[in-house]
Amino acid sequence: MRKSLIASLAFLLASSTAVLADGASDGKVKIGILNDQSGVYADFGGKSSVEAAKMAVEDFGGKVLGVPVEIVDADHQNKPDIASNIARQWYDTEQVDAIMELTTSSVALAVQAIAKEKKKIDIVTGAATTDLTGKACSPYGFHWAYDTHALAVGTGGALVKQGGDSWFFLTADYAFGYSLEQQTSDFVKANGGKVVGSVRHPLSNQDFSSFLLQAQSSGAKVIGLANAGLDTSNAIKQAAEFGITQGGQHLAALLFTLAEVHGLGLDAAQGLTLTEGYYWNLDDKSREFGKKFFARTGKMPNMIHAGTYSAVLQYLKAIDKAGTDDTDAVAKQLHELPVDDVFGRGGTVGPNGRMIHDMYLLQVKKPADSKEPWDYFNVLATIPGKEAYIDPAKSGCTVTN
Incomplete structure (x- = not known):
């Protein structure tokens, strides 16, 4: 009986591990919005980008693969060392699955290097340098809203x-x-x-x-x-x-x-x-999103805010399509899935991680x-x-x- 019980427990443990591998690995999906919230680019992205990310989660339904999606945020103060410390803490101890926005190119380059090292996803919407999808590209790095x-x-x-x-x-x-x-x-x-x-x-x-x-x-x-x-x-x-x-x-x-x-x-x-890459008064679809955003923030969105919404939404779509939050599986879907939302209309993602859109x-x-x-x-x-x-x-x- 004891041997039978041990065998049953081993089977249950193996089955549980298999489920976790195919679903959300820690019972949630956690996305970090890391940007300038108090300095020269606070209006450019700032707290409004955090609201855009939350809007995307809500519009997706609040869950993916049956587990809740959480948005966390922090102010990197436009300093790569501060941003790097936050990114390492998020990835290492706070179970953050992906970091996004990343206003300021020096910050984005630093965090993308850490994400590559940690085998984690980063999606840049706030920084502009083409190095992110050029000489500093990463299999897990994506550049979404615009570039130089x-x-x-x-x-x-x-x-x-x-x-x-x-x-x-x-x-x-x-x-x-x-x-x-x-x-x-x-x-x-x-x-x-x-x-x-x-x-x-x-x-x-x-x-x-x-x-x-x-x-x-x-x-x-x-x-x-x-x-x-x-x-x-x-x-x-x-x-x-x-x-x-x-x-x-x-x-x-x-x-x-x-x-x-x-x-x-x-x-x-x-x-x-x-x-x-976006204008709220472009057409009815843009105006609908703009008015929803305005109701939350008191301002109309720019391309950073709309781009952050799009990046979060596409990341959740990729997890859903992959059936797991495993980084390699999600990165594969991010490269393959077409982008079609209020921001990236008919967008595609190149092998270097650049999202190509009008x-x-x-x-x-x-x-x-x-x-x-x-x-x-x-x-x-x-x-x-x-x-x-x-x-x-x-x-x-x-x-x-």
Whole structure:
């Protein structure tokens, strides 16, 4: 009888282990949203990205494979060391299955390296560098909302075609800024334009006067702002004080979203050309999502918020399709499943982890042309995903999936 009991217990244990392997390994699925919640990019993504993630979980039904889905979040303060410590703690001791958003390229690169080491999923929606799906790519890393190449194709390419054939760059002094400047410069030169100079400024800079004077004296037709968040807003405000646009030079906000336009106001932002992967007033589907988001946050979503919603939703779809939260199985489904939601319409994921989707070339309306609150953009063009993003075969990624 004792031998029979031991055999029965062994069988039950083996059966239980098999079930766990095929389902959720620890009885839940836990997703971490790690981003800037108090600094220069707090409006860019911030707590609103956390709400977008929660919306995705709720719209999926709150559970996957019969277990609850939990969202946790933290502020990385735009510091790779802080972000790395949080990521290791989440992965090692808090049973976090995937980390997402990851505003700031230096942070995203650091966390993606840890995710690769720990064999965990990361999906970047807030950072821009193409290195994430290039030389720093990972079999478990995905880049969702936009990147520097897509921004360069959109804003950079459009302005050169409109006659802005000489450029001077104000560039944020870290990986994102370098990448955005380089790729926009390449598009300017490829279209017959030239770059007459550039200057780098620290992240979270307050005084742009010396940088703007250099740009003004360069005589460039276009001053490319290769920065983001409050840095871009502050540069635009101070450029107005120097009379730069009144003097005939054009400001190109290479990474600027609805959130920053709202903070700056139409009086200051009117006429700016920019590129986003989502606009809430694009069509009925976008407006429906935008209004749901507004009811929770008091603001309309930009491409980071909508992209985070899409990334969380697709991750849950991948787990459901795989029948397990095993990293390799989920990564396989993330590469194979089409993306079709309010953000990624007809999107596909390349072997390097880049989600390929359409982008939109936008121009900020004049105050008189805005018909309702948050009605800020005219859509100038749709940029097909295959034009916006680097061909995965040419991305520099050596990972095969």
